[in-house]
Amino acid sequence: MNRTGSPVSVSDVDIRFGDFVAVRQANLDIAAGEFVCLLGPSGCGKSTLLNAIAGFVTPVGGEVTCADARVTGPDVSRGVVFQSAEALFPWLTVRQNVDFGPRMRGVAKAQRATDVDRYLAMVGLSHSADRFPGQLSGGMRQRAQLARVLANEPSVVLMDEPFGALDAQTRLVMQVELDRIWRETGATIVFVTHDIGEAILLGDRIVTMTAGPSAAIKNVYPCDLPRPRDLTDPASAALFRELREDIGAEVARTLQAQGLDDGHDGRQRPIPDGADRKARR
């Protein structure tokens, strides 16, 4: 990739949908080349904040800047990888999907061929270049989506639960691969997830959000554990517990607001004696 990562700045951002306040007063400075994970309970506003950075959603207050330029709409310099691989064009092969952006941008054919081969190799899809998306597994489709985004040489890659629909084993492989690809490209990555382990495996910083409506940035956890990371090492396990308490408190607030409070506070409780034990086996 020719471009290096760009810094992103979210300043006093308020986002509304009609009367509904989705995000309020969000502030976050992301350094060039940093990997930041946005973590929070379902429906809190992670995707909404990511969409504001992408330029799909316009804040009603504050601003988002990328490389010091105000974000006013989508741009190829900020590539988005979605959870659903339906973002791929089903009528094009993997190679044609990856080639699409550079072709639209008028990159010369010979250059495109070299670049597309490079990105397909980077995501481990060289052998499937001539297959159609419908002929790929879920993990392969997400690799293809990532290659298609990288082919546009973005300085910022925005990922919205990209591995959320994958089985646990494939997800683990993809997390390791993404860690490697991020280091190879130097892109800034903002990654939305509700999976605490995934955030610890990937993030330089983990940003938690409060439950919505009016979601706010709650805490920022620096994570400088050596890579590749191991969730079973004591430092990771301690961070996992801290994050579980943080997110658990927000889940409890959501349940309370919905009148569904079960006393859940993010802490592990002992398994009660009796019949309940059977249900948990």
Ligand SMILES: Nc1ncnc2c1ncn2[C@@H]1O[C@H](COP(=O)(O)OP(=O)(O)OP(=O)(O)O)[C@@H](O)[C@H]1O
């Ligand atoms: N286009 C929209 N119009 C109206 N409300 C919206 C719109 N997009 C999102 N919302 C609302 O904003 C809130 C935040 O949604 P968002 O998708 O950002 O949450 P999330 O944290 O990404 O959730 P999940 O983890 O379940 O994907 C939700 O209450 C949602 O219903």
